[in-house]
Amino acid sequence: MSIKIDRDLCIGCGRCVDICPGNLIQMVGEGKDRKAEMMYPDECWGCISCIKVCPVQAIKFYLGADIGGNGGALIAKPERTVIHWSIYDQEKVTQEIDIDRRNANKY
Amino acid sequence: MEEKVVETDLLVIGGGAAGCYAARHAAQLNPKLHITIVEKADIRRSGCLAAGVNALNAYITKGKTPDFYVDYAKNDAAGIVREDLLLTLSQRLNKVTAELEKIGLVILKDEHGEYVARGDRNIKINGENIKPLLARAVRKQRQIKIINHVNMVDYLVADQRIYGAVGFSVIAEQAYIFHAKAVIIATGGASGLYRPNNPGFSKHKMWYPPFNTGAGYAMGLRAGAEMTTFEMRFIALRCKDTIAPVGTIAQGVGAKQVNALGEVYEQKYGLRTSERVYGTVQEMQAGRGPCYLQTDQISTVQEQDLYHAYLNMSPAQTLKWLEAKRGPRQQNVEIEGTEPYIVGGHAASGYWVSTERETTIHGLFAAGDVAGGAPQKYVTGALAEGEIAAEAAVQQLAQTDISEPDCIAPQVTTILQQAQRYLQRTSSFYQIREIEEGMQKVMDSYAGGIATHYEYNGQQLALAQEKIMQLQQLIEQVAAADMHELMSLYEVRERLLICQCVIAHLAARKETRWHSFAENLDYPQQDPRFNKYVNSVYQNGAIHIIYRDLVKRGQHYEHQN
Numbered sequence A: 001m002s003i004k005i006d007r008d009l010c011i012g013c014g015r016c017v018d019i020c021p022g023n024l025i026q027m028v029g030e031g032k033d034r035k036a037e038m039m040y041p042d043e044c045w046g047c048i049s050c051i052k053v054c055p056v057q058a059i060k061f062y063l064g065a066d067i068g069g070n071g072g073a074l075i076a077k078p079e080r081t082v083i084h085w086s087i088y089d090q091e092k093v094t095q096e097i098d099i100d101r102r103n104a105n106k107y
Numbered sequence B: 001m002e003e004k005v006v007e008t009d010l011l012v013i014g015g016g017a018a019g020c021y022a023a024r025h026a027a028q029l030n031p032k033l034h035i036t037i038v039e040k041a042d043i044r045r046s047g048c049l050a051a052g053v054n055a056l057n058a059y060i061t062k063g064k065t066p067d068f069y070v071d072y073a074k075n076d077a078a079g080i081v082r083e084d085l086l087l088t089l090s091q092r093l094n095k096v097t098a099e100l101e102k103i104g105l106v107i108l109k110d111e112h113g114e115y116v117a118r119g120d121r122n123i124k125i126n127g128e129n130i131k132p133l134l135a136r137a138v139r140k141q142r143q144i145k146i147i148n149h150v151n152m153v154d155y156l157v158a159d160q161r162i163y164g165a166v167g168f169s170v171i172a173e174q175a176y177i178f179h180a181k182a183v184i185i186a187t188g189g190a191s192g193l194y195r196p197n198n199p200g201f202s203k204h205k206m207w208y209p210p211f212n213t214g215a216g217y218a219m220g221l222r223a224g225a226e227m228t229t230f231e232m233r234f235i236a237l238r239c240k241d242t243i244a245p246v247g248t249i250a251q252g253v254g255a256k257q258v259n260a261l262g263e264v265y266e267q268k269y270g271l272r273t274s275e276r277v278y279g280t281v282q283e284m285q286a287g288r289g290p291c292y293l294q295t296d297q298i299s300t301v302q303e304q305d306l307y308h309a310y311l312n313m314s315p316a317q318t319l320k321w322l323e324a325k326r327g328p329r330q331q332n333v334e335i336e337g338t339e340p341y342i343v344g345g346h347a348a349s350g351y352w353v354s355t356e357r358e359t360t361i362h363g364l365f366a367a368g369d370v371a372g373g374a375p376q377k378y379v380t381g382a383l384a385e386g387e388i389a390a391e392a393a394v395q396q397l398a399q400t401d402i403s404e405p406d407c408i409a410p411q412v413t414t415i416l417q418q419a420q421r422y423l424q425r426t427s428s429f430y431q432i433r434e435i436e437e438g439m440q441k442v443m444d445s446y447a448g449g450i451a452t453h454y455e456y457n458g459q460q461l462a463l464a465q466e467k468i469m470q471l472q473q474l475i476e477q478v479a480a481a482d483m484h485e486l487m488s489l490y491e492v493r494e495r496l497l498i499c500q501c502v503i504a505h506l507a508a509r510k511e512t513r514w515h516s517f518a519e520n521l522d523y524p525q526q527d528p529r530f531n532k533y534v535n536s537v538y539q540n541g542a543i544h545i546i547y548r549d550l551v552k553r554g555q556h557y558e559h560q561n
Helices: A015-019 A049-053 B017-029 B066-076 B083-090 B093-102 B130-139 B215-222 B273-285 B300-311 B315-324 B378-399 B408-424 B432-446 B458-475 B483-508
Strands: A002-005 A025-028 A035-038 A059-062 A072-078 A082-089 A092-100 B002-013 B035-038 B053-056 B123-127 B144-147 B150-158 B161-169 B174-185 B237-239 B291-293 B333-337 B364-366 B532-539 B542-549
Touching: A002 A035, A015 A025, A015 A049, A049 A059, A049 A072, A059 B315, A072 B315, A082 B315, A092 B300, A092 B315, B002 B017, B002 B144, B002 B161, B002 B378, B017 B035, B017 B130, B017 B144, B017 B174, B017 B378, B035 B174, B053 B378, B066 B083, B083 B378, B093 B378, B130 B144, B150 B174, B150 B215, B150 B408, B150 B483, B161 B408, B161 B483, B174 B215, B174 B378, B174 B408, B215 B364, B215 B483, B237 B273, B273 B291, B273 B333, B300 B315, B364 B378, B408 B483, B432 B458, B432 B483, B458 B483, B483 B532, B483 B542
Parallel strands: B002 B035, B002 B174, B035 B144, B174 B364
Antiparallel strands: A002 A059, A025 A035, A059 A072, A072 A082, A082 A092, B053 B123, B150 B161, B161 B174, B237 B333, B291 B333, B532 B542
């Protein structure tokens, strides 16, 4: 259970660093190369707060092999009234789910 | 190290659900008060609700009363609850729910505008953004100062009265010294005491937030505050591996607990929270595992709804289903019990408080998971308790004017010097992480962890105590390379002290009142002589047990000290 930050996509805004409830992400590097880095991947709770706050969808959520992970990953893109979820199988999107934030869970 | 000094009327330690709500309520009660929230992470996504929450599980549904809720919680805990605390919070559950809706929480309503119930005491919501909403409501109160990324380590206390607290930034080399006339502690419960379900890479994939390390309990213990019922551990029944909630499946689509033979076993062991865990453990031990929630008969629409519901509160489960290309219709959902936690929002462990939620330290109030005596409080109960604590603190602030005694300044110096010692050490024989693993292994093997099916006996507890004390000495000798490691060091130090307290409590309740939560093999039956609270105070390095009589529903409990 953890996250992977794509260095090429990361714009170095630091929002994920601020939001992580475990203080697990830090800014590393200088100038244009200053990017967010997951410093403690085995201490991640999997709350995905970082993924929801990332403005460029540079962070993916995945399951560790020790809990049945199979190479898939999840990205969320929150907008005002909807959250777009994409499930990845290695590199390509296999499924997309939109959740209307104005609706309650049915269960 | 830079020293930042903050003077405030009311200090709220911990900006989770209870802390945020308490601060906001205090601000509304007295717009002139200077209020400070100090938080280890960022209040927008900290504490139990960081990922969201699937339902509000404490609500007085139509036709039910607050007394119904008290009866439910009392029965679930086999009588060891503070009925005064449960009643006062139950009376506010619907008020705080209405307030949550007002600040933006989506709650499902029927055509008459009534909340849709999920069972006798639950309502359906979209809880993905509950924490950002609470944080936004706090920010609207201009008199509340929010200080994020500071880990609090000790209170400033003299003659059983609080004067403030000290903490350290988790990022920069800064110490924070708070001088306050009243303090609300809302740091949550303690995870990470026992070896977790997934002890390897996914060790933090657990039910309770791994960042809730019980700092509030430990600070209270060191300051001499009385604690209650640490022997009532909480063990959650969860989806295997992802440790995602089962209630959404069990109550949402009516899935039953079945064993490997397909037999429904939940009625066999009883329906209390602890009995549901116990039943699953018993079935496994009898060779009828794994155990499941039977989902293979749900409809395609229900399956889609489950994917959505889990994305809103525990996305790992949806990912697991989708990446395996086997949803709950193709495969029943395997379940397991978690490692034990100490958490006052689900079990009754925490600070021993008055009906007003004042601890045995004057001026220190407790709310949420850190406060004891009132299990099943869930989110809304934590908010209700935040309100009650805030009202008592505001009232006390209006009535008393305190000035800090001279003995407080040397306390600050001692705490800062200790941190400097940890930081200045250039090497240590053991790493912080090794000591944490040692602690979790000791608790797992000797104090009723997963390895022993949550069971223990007196001899094992004595061994646990001895080994935890050895680790307590080791943690004092380690080095912290930076401020993040300093936080980690304090977290393990706090957990070790809580372990010591848990072990003493488990040994003191010589009965088995709650299966699995406190399964004492020396005393396998419930014993009416223990219709009492097991309380404790930490003095000179040892836990001293105090047995107290049960507080009844109509009673107004005040401390005698």
